[in-house]
Amino acid sequence: MNQKDAFFDTKHVMKDSNMKDGLIEEQTSSSNGMWLKLFSRLDSNGKSEVHYNVHGCPHLIAITSIVIGDLQKKTIQELESLNINEYADSIDLPKTKKDRLFLLEDALKGCIKHLKKD
Amino acid sequence: MTTYLDFASTTPMAPEVIEKMHAVMKEDSFGNPSSLDHEFGLAANKIVERSRAEVADLINANPDEILWTSGATESNNLAIVGFHQFQYKNQAMSFFTSHLEHKSVIECMDSIEALGSKVSFIKPNEKGRIDLKTLSDQVDEDAVFVSCMHVNNETGIINDIEKIGKYCRENEIIFHVDAAQSIGKIPIDVDDMCIDLMSMSAHKVYGPKGVGALYINKKSIGRVKSIIVGGGQERGMRSGTLPTHQIVGMATAYKLSKQRMHEDLEHITQCQNSFLKKLSNLDDWKINGSKEHSYPGILSICFPDLYSESLIYAMEDFAISRGSACSSDHDEPSHVLKSMGLVDDEINGTIRISFGRTTSIEQAELAASELINAVLHLRKLKGGSQ
Numbered sequence: 376m377n378q379k380d381a382f383f384d385t386k387h388v389m390k391d392s393n394m395k396d397g398l399i400e401e402q403t404s405s406s407n408g409m410w411l412k413l414f415s416r417l418d419s420n421g422k423s424e425v426h427y428n429v430h431g432c433p434h435l436i437a438i439t440s441i442v443i444g445d446l447q448k449k450t451i452q453e454l455e456s457l458n459i460n461e462y463a464d465s466i467d468l469p470k471t472k473k474d475r476l477f478l479l480e481d482a483l484k485g486c487i488k489h490l491k492k493d
Numbered sequence: 494m495t496t497y498l499d500f501a502s503t504t505p506m507a508p509e510v511i512e513k514m515h516a517v518m519k520e521d522s523f524g525n526p527s528s529l530d531h532e533f534g535l536a537a538n539k540i541v542e543r544s545r546a547e548v549a550d551l552i553n554a555n556p557d558e559i560l561w562t563s564g565a566t567e568s569n570n571l572a573i574v575g576f577h578q579f580q581y582k583n584q585a586m587s588f589f590t591s592h593l594e595h596k597s598v599i600e601c602m603d604s605i606e607a608l609g610s611k612v613s614f615i616k617p618n619e620k621g622r623i624d625l626k627t628l629s630d631q632v633d634e635d636a637v638f639v640s641c642m643h644v645n646n647e648t649g650i651i652n653d654i655e656k657i658g659k660y661c662r663e664n665e666i667i668f669h670v671d672a673a674q675s676i677g678k679i680p681i682d683v684d685d686m687c688i689d690l691m692s693m694s695a696h697k698v699y700g701p702k703g704v705g706a707l708y709i710n711k712k713s714i715g716r717v718k719s720i721i722v723g724g725g726q727e728r729g730m731r732s733g734t735l736p737t738h739q740i741v742g743m744a745t746a747y748k749l750s751k752q753r754m755h756e757d758l759e760h761i762t763q764c765q766n767s768f769l770k771k772l773s774n775l776d777d778w779k780i781n782g783s784k785e786h787s788y789p790g791i792l793s794i795c796f797p798d799l800y801s802e803s804l805i806y807a808m809e810d811f812a813i814s815r816g817s818a819c820s821s822d823h824d825e826p827s828h829v830l831k832s833m834g835l836v837d838d839e840i841n842g843t844i845r846i847s848f849g850r851t852t853s854i855e856q857a858e859l860a861a862s863e864l865i866n867a868v869l870h871l872r873k874l875k876g877g878s879q
Contacts, residue, residue: 383870385870389876407841408838428874428876430874433802436803436874
């Protein structure tokens, strides 16, 4: 998926954050007001379901959309092996916007932690 | 095809301007307008002087009160630094301006402050306008210079130049106006408005980039000190060979603007009204400044819950700009919006849409529709209901 398509894609967007329906919320935010919320759970086969809400620049939105798309139906081990940095090239993320990846990485780490506890 | 709605940033050159510039470049008027010993120089000089008269005509000035520069930024530098250097007699002077001004005014003020003069900033009201009462309360008896822009480049707000000018004239204060965004768009009469120095640009009004002018009131000022030396052109106040083709482009653009001013203003007002009517279906947004006392071609719109950079990205069929550079990773938040009292979220969520002569009503309506879709998309991403 290219940056534009990813930016407009809403497939895994959490429609209403009040209707969690068993999903566990993990939120990260940056100093410039951007934030990311992940909502996750494991199904009966131990496979992931992840949704998100995001507020920030087009790069953060696009990369979140791409990464969250790849997080679906994964085991915890598969989620842990994911390298977020590899996604930077998929949207030509400028070096000055590297912190968007950290936001995503932190949210994913928190998410995995919750899923492990579950 | 992308629709251009960033006319406050720059405008496309009018076909008449291109034609005239082209003709001058093709004709035997390539001579140096200062080389008056032969026909080539004389021909170029004739064009330059005719253009000077046309520029003067737009603002009710005398041709010899117009000085060619490279644009409004240089004009602001020459007006402020040139005035300071000409008047400075090892004694600090008191200058007044506001944070509504373009950086070229503010940074010139910083430079004269570094030389020992005093610079004070007048606080605009919440609509982004300079109130005469605030100005007169703040201006002290040592004041020698007030700089106030006519139309603000971010909000479109129009300052009451005539009132401020009259106050300055009565109090023997030199009055400088940055008219980069207003020249050719709304009427200016330097005499009625009691203006002493005025900065002008060509490219904001369908002329070429790289050329502008400074109006210097002959009676009240007469001279400023050159900040570019080496040649003595422009009566010793601005050295450098004059670009005949650009000058003729500027004069043609100004002449055209004078002819079309009423028609342009009416059309642009219609564009703004159509845009705002459509946008009224949307919640949670506001105009920075107000519709009253503003130039309709510039709209600063704030969505405090959104990120302007994403709004602009989502409006893929339109070229619009951020109201500020706050959401970029390197730049400071807009000093204009900050001085109006906007908080960071409001500044981060501000976009600027500017209409021009070539904008159609349909394009303005489409822009509003696309903006609504962009806002709804971004609010959905945030988890809000549509």
